[in-house]
Amino acid sequence: MTRLTRVRDASPSRRPQALRALAAQGDAYAMGLCQRSGRGIELVDLFYRPGSPLAPHAVRTAVPPECTEVPSAVAALPRVHWDEREIRDLFGLSFAGHPDDRRLLLPDPRRTAIFSPRPVPPWHPRVLKQRDAVHVPVGPVHAGIIESGQFHFSIMGETVLQMDARLFWNHRGIEAALEGLGVDEAVTRVERICASCTVSHQAALAMAVESLAGLRPPARTEAVRLVLLELERLASHLNDLAQLAAGAALQVLLMQGMALRERLLAVQHRHFGHRYLFGTIRPAVPAPTFDAAGLAADLGPLLEEAAAWMERLFAHQGFRDRLTGVGRLSPEQVTALGGVGPAARATGIAADLRRDLPYGFYPGLVSEPAVRTAGDAMARAEVRQLEVLESWRLVREVLAELDSLPDRASAVDAEPLDGAATGYSESPRGASFHYVRMRAGRITRYHVRSASFANWPLVMVASADNPIGDFPLINKSFELCYACCDR
Amino acid sequence: MDDHIRSTVRRSLQLRHVDCGSCNGCESELALVFSPRYDGQRHGIDMVASPRHADAITVSGPVTVQMQAALARTYDAMGQPRGVIALGDCAIDGHVHASGYASGTGVQSQLPVDLKIPGCPPPPDAILRALTSFMGR
Incomplete structure (x- = not known):
C-alpha cells in the first residue's frame, strides 16, 4: 500500500537539512512537488528506502501565503534542481540559493505561473562566450520524425564544450x-x-x-x-x-x-x-x-x-x-x-x-x-x-x-x-x-x-x-x- | 490553394513533421510508415529535412502554447502551394488534451488544414491510405 502515512513536517529553513539527512541514511529521492494547502501551499518531497517494502515516505514543508521565497535544497541534495525549478514556474515560489534562476517548464515570460501570479525570470540559453566558441542552436522542430526539443551547443571546432537544452515544448499542462x-x-x-x-x-x-x-x-x-x-x-x-x-x-x-x-x-x-x-x-x-x-x-x-x-x-x-x-x-x-x-x-x-x-x-x-x-x-x-x-x-x-x-x-x-x-x-x-x-x-x-x-x-x-x-x-x-x- | 496542393503531389509527396505536443504515438506510427511492412517511399512519400523542401507538414499534438510560434514559422518557411495534415485526434481537435492553460484544440485553430487523419494514434496503414488518397491514388 502506498497511501502516504509516514509524513514528517519540516519548516522551510529546515527542509534542506531534512532532505540531506534522509539521503545520508540511504533513502532514495523519488520526487518533489508543490500543492495548495489551506490558504497557502506546501512542498512535498517523497523518498523511498531501496530493498524495503515500505511505501514512499514524505517530508512536508508548509509555506504560508505571505512567503514568496524558501531556501533551496540543491546544495543539500543536487537532484532536486529541476523539481524546484518546476515548482517555481508553476507556483511562483522562489528558491534562494538555487544555482539556476531560469524558467524551466514555461520559458515564455508572458505565461504567468498557473497557480500563482508571482513573476519568474524568462528562459535564455546558457552559451559560452569565450573566444572561438560558436553557438549552435538546434530545434525545436527537427529533420526527422521526432519530438520537439531545442538544444544549444557551445562548440569549439567539433568539440561540444557545453550543451544546454530547452525542453517542455510539449508541455500540455x-x-x-x-x-x-x-x-x-x-x-x-x-x-x-x-x-x-x-x-x-x-x-x-x-x-x-x-x-x-x-x-x-x-x-x-x-x-x-x-x-x-x-x-x-x-x-x-x-x-x-x-x-x-x-x-x-x-x-x-x-x-x-x-x-x-x-x-x-x-x-x-x-x-x-x-x-x-x-x-x-x-x-x-x-x-x-x-x-x-x-x-x-x-x-x-x-x-x-x-x-x-x-x-x-x-x-x-x-x-x-x-x-x-x-x-x-x-x-x-x-x-x-x-x-x-x-x-x-x-x-x-x-x-x-x-x-x-x-x-x-x-x-x-x-x-x-x-x-x-x-x-x-x-x-x-x-x-x-x-x-x-x-x-x-x-x-x-x-x-x-x-x-x-x-x-x-x-x-x-x-x-x-x-x-x-x-x-x-x-x-x-x-x-x-x-x-x-x-x-x-x-x-x-x-x-x-x-x-x-x-x-x-x-x-x-x-x-x-x-x-x-x-x-x-x-x-x-x-x-x-x-x-x-x-x- | 487547397485544391492546388493536391494536384501538385500526385506523383510524390514530401513531408516535414512538426510535433506540437504529441504523446509520441503519432510519431511512432508515422516512422513505421517508412519501415519494411509499409514502405511509404514506394508511393513517392518521404520525409524531408527542411520545410522549404516540403509539399506539406504533418502536425501531431493539440498544438501547445509553447509550439505555436515554431509551427507558424515552419509554415511560413514552406514554399507554395503547401499543405497541412493534422495527424491524429489531438491535432484534429485536441482530443483528451484539449483543456488547460498550456494546451490547444488542434491545428485548425492556427492553420488551414487540408487533410485530417483520425486515430489515437492512427496506425501506419491508415496513415498510408490517407496520404495516398490525398495524392489522388
Missing part, C-alpha cells in the same frame, strides 16, 4: 487539467502522457488509486499487469536499439529492427486491442482476458528473431566502434543528478524499482538488474539487450502460469476516495513516480515524475567533451521521451 476529475476521466489522460511509456503510467495510476481505496488487485490482474509492463519494455528497448543502429548509419539493421517492432505492435493489437496498449490497466478493474498460450506462441518466434537480430547488431564491429567511449557518464554524475533506469545501470548502479521497491507480481520473479560499468553509449545499449532477454523470460514464465491464477472482481470501496498516495513502476526508461491527492472522489493534485524528467539533465552532461556530430547518437543512447518529461 496535464497535471492541472486532471484537477477536478474523477478516476475514470483521469485514466484516458494519464495513459496519453506518453505512448512509449503508457503502461507504466497506467500501472502507477492504478497503484495509487487502489492504495487509496484500500484494495489489492487479484493475482491474475497483477500478473497481466506484469506482462503488459514487460511487453512495453520489449517494444521500447527494441525500438531504442534500432534507433542506435540508425545513429551508427546501419540502415539494414535499422529496418530489420523496425520490422520486429512493427510485428510486436501488431501482436499487442491482436491480443489487447491496441498497438500501444492504451486502455489495458484500469484502477480496481480486473485485467483483460486474452489467450495467454496464443500470446506466448505469437511472441516465441518473434523474440527468437529479435535475439538473433541483437546478436548481429552487437557483433557488428562498426556498431561497437561507433558507440564505445561515446557520451560517457560516471556513477558519481548519475547519482548527483538523480539518474535512473538503463542510463544509471550502464554506470554500474544496480537500481531497479522492480527489485528495490517490489510491487505487483514482481516479488520472487525478478533477478539481479543487468548492469554494465563503462557508462558510455555502448554500455547503455548492452543493458537494453540484456533487459530484452530478461523481459521475455518474465513474460514467458508468467504467461505459463496465468490461467491457474485466481481472478475475481475486487469489491470497490463505496466510499469516495480521500487522501494522498503514490504509484510507481520501473518504466522502460527507469523509475517513474506518480502522486495523487483526492478529495471526495475528485483529484485535487496530480504529479508525475517520469524517468525522462530525471534523466534529461544527464544528456546535457554526457554531451560535453564529445564531437557535436556524436550528439544524435548520444541522444539516442538515452532515447528519452519528451512527452513524458514535458507532460
